[in-house]
Amino acid sequence: MAEKKLPKGIRKNGNRYQGRIMFHGKNYSVTGATITETKKAMTDLKYRLEHGLFVEREKVTFDSWFKTWIKEYKQNDLKTGTLISYQNYYNFYIKEPLGKMPVSSIRGEHIQKLYNKLLDDDMALSSLKIISAVMNGCFQRALKNGLIERNPVKLAELPRKKQKTERRVLTLQEQELFSKYSQESYLHNLFALMLRTGMRSGEARGLKFSDIDSKNNVIHIRRTLKYETGRGFFEDAPKTSSSMRDIPATPEIMSIIEAQRKINREYSNVVSIDEYIFHLPEGTPISRERVQAEIDRILKKINETGSHVERFTSHCFRHTFATRAIEAGMQPQTLKTILGHSSLSMTMDLYSHVLPNTKAEEMQKVASIF
Template identity: 30%
Template sequence: MPKKRGNNEGTIYKRPNGTWCGQITLGRKEDGKLKRLTFYGKTRQEVADKINKAINSYNAGVLVEPSQLTLGSWLNTWLFEYKKSSLRPSTLQSYEYLIRYHINPALGHYKLKELRPEHIQLFYNEKLKEGLSPRTVKYIHTLLHGALKQAVKNNIVARNVTEATILPKQRKKEIRVLSLEEQQRFLQALEGERLKAAFIIALATGLRQGELLALTWDNVDLKEGTIKVKRSLKRVKNFDPSIKKNTILIFQEPKTSSGIRIIPLPPAAIEELKEHRKRQLEEKLKAGEVYEDNNLVFATELGKPIDPRNLLRTFYRIIEKANIDINFHALRHTYATRLLEANEHPKVVQEILGHKDITTTLNIYSHVLPEVKKAAAMKINHLFEVDNKNKKSK
């Protein structure tokens, strides 16, 4: 039974799945039927707020009739009213960018009720011709499918037209791995660098750039020789009007639970971290009261988080010095490749890297597996060897 509603709330009730639903009636259509709008939320208050917002918009004459609602307007509503609270800041930024830069210029003007599968399919095909990767097109598809799925739930459209489209085949991305000789050149180029330890840890643990910059000393156990990964540092677009900045640095949780993990440290990396800790304490003493202690393992000389862009500037200067052409992620790929080359089990590599599924690990590092399989076969080769000496005596 619906809970008694407050003023101007419409009908609000709890659904069997635990979420809340609310409906309001705003006059009648030309055919005499009632105009009804439906809203969903995780709490009763969330639904009540959405209803009040819709009523205020209606009274101000700016509420759009469902039949006149464009894809561009709906995507904005879907992203900021339905998805924002459940998305990581970096994902919100990605969605907003794809909508603004790719989807709306091509499809935003279509009314939802007029949008057809061929409109979406042509859009995908054109984006591929423009040079967008199949992976990005699939990401756009995921976004559109989610937005239109919600539109179906809200009875704005009868079907999700993205379900009738065909996605491009995914191309396997080539990965760059340092050779053993290049790895030595890279390590030599680190000598004298203030952030030498950061790049050694990246190469010795496979940490992503954001994970490296978010690492705190309370998640480093130098005695046991382990680090715990719990979050990452990202620079994202600012959607808070109260903050007068276009972008902000934020710490965020991993995408999946597998991203939270404990990684063992090789002895050389432990010693490097000990030396780095000493230098950092000296910097803290030198800076005095202006030092901002965030307990970060890798911070600026004043203790503040290092902007990912600044770390990359240092990285590219180092690889230029070493005469190597790689990106930062190649350090992670190199780490994983070295483990597999040493016959480490792929399941162990998956857990250390924080991949949700072992299939991801196997697909990315399939170039190493033939040699690993060959080495495995050689381990049982002796079982098939005939003892020629005994054979001759018979």
């Protein structure tokens, strides 16, 4: 069977099609996965050439293209927090090694070298995957726009998964020690709430009195509090759609919130339902750094008494809550909804962490059947 005749200016190049345009005596080319896609790219290129909108791809640096990609293709598509995260990952890890290079000159080995360096610097594989996803999206759009012939990210390989570091979970003794020595802390109620609900730090710090349903004893998680240099504090949607959730509030949890309300009345006679439950006396929101500094201060105090509790971050409260819940027999699906996990597999990963500690007991239960 004779091969289908290609339209004028289009030729087959491997698995893709290449379209060529002559403009003012100079050749320009685009690529596409199909003839139709290539023809459209040629039409777009011709328009840009005729209207002075075309910039030769050899002159487009990865830095300038990343800014274009963010502004024109992602700014109205992503949550503010995600957008900031993309820009931070680029500025901290990608810009220096690749930013000044022409986007068309970046090859698979450049991406691979970046992966290997970041891994040698002990970057977590999860963070490396985010960096890879950001670059892949950026280069994929460059490919569609005819700036590059192929996506170099697809030519590199992410390193194999490193062995997971064990989650930091407070033992019962550590939990009791920390709770005891945090009694005099101005963040005691924040720590107590996080430990009893599994909230993320930003969710707890962004909690308002209007989120508390005292009639039905429910806490509504509707936002997360974030901070960006130059912008200050701002509210963002929770991490995922499943993070937008309701957490049942026990009488103890409600008493913690009421205790904080009384403290806030000492700051101001009127406590608005729209104010953050946890804030500084002048009304300023509490930053993640302040939370960590206070945890470190309490740990130092504990360790000075002769007891020893290793350093941990506020996320440890979330893992500790999940561990205590599993130990108490809470079912995976229930824990998933309370934690706001996007998939059951994330919750089951917590179970695999806790269950080895109790499997001997469970085996004894099974043995009693025989």
